Amino acid sequence: MGSDDRTSTGGGGTTEHFFGGLHHVQLAIPPGAEEQCRRFWGDILGMTELEKPPVLAARGGCWFRGGGVEVHLGVEQDFAPARKAHPGILVHGLRGLADRLEAHGHEVVWGERNTLPGHERFHAFDKLGNRLEFLEPLPE
Numbered sequence: 001m002g003s004d005d006r007t008s009t010g011g012g013g014t015t016e017h018f019f020g021g022l023h024h025v026q027l028a029i030p031p032g033a034e035e036q037c038r039r040f041w042g043d044i045l046g047m048t049e050l051e052k053p054p055v056l057a058a059r060g061g062c063w064f065r066g067g068g069v070e071v072h073l074g075v076e077q078d079f080a081p082a083r084k085a086h087p088g089i090l091v092h093g094l095r096g097l098a099d100r101l102e103a104h105g106h107e108v109v110w111g112e113r114n115t116l117p118g119h120e121r122f123h124a125f126d127k128l129g130n131r132l133e134f135l136e137p138l139p140e
Contacts, residue, residue: 024063024070025087027130030079034062037073040126044104045097047071067092081129088121094136098122 029037041047047066051057060075069089091097098108101124109123121135 024072026072026074027082027087027126028076028079029061029073029128029130031060031075031077033075033128034060034073036127037062037064041071041073044100044106079128081125082131083129084131086123086131086133088133088135091134091136094120094122094134097134098124 038049041062041064042049045064045066047064047069050063050065050070052061052063061073063070063072065071071087098110101108106124106126111123113120113122115121116135118138119135120138121133123131123133125131
């Protein structure tokens with residue numbers, strides 16, 4: 001275990017990080033929006049829809065996975081899109097993804113393209129108004 005895997009407790013000792021990775025990110029969707037989500041996350045982004053456990057499927061929504069990223073879309077009765085908060089999704093082929101989104105009617109915003117050191121990125125919104133960030137590490 002490297003030194004980056006430990007955190008000082010302030011008392012001279014160290015404690016191991018509790019975190020091992022991110023299992024999924026959840027975004028809210030309005031009731032009845034599952035088909036819109038399937039078109040965006042499945043058809044446009046190319047992610048695979050996962051079968052939800054029966055006890056959770058009864059709540060509505062849908063889950064997707066692609067390239068080690070898992071997105072859960074959960075129904076919220078009083079839905080309001082996340083306009084500021086957003087997942088930052090690492091991708092391969094950032095410009096190709098931007099072209100694909102634009103070809104399907106999604107605006108791609110490059111305004112903060114080079115503001116995150118070591119990455120190029122853009123922001124977009126799904127058809128429900130949730131903000132998304134897609135980023136790719138710059139070559140070394």
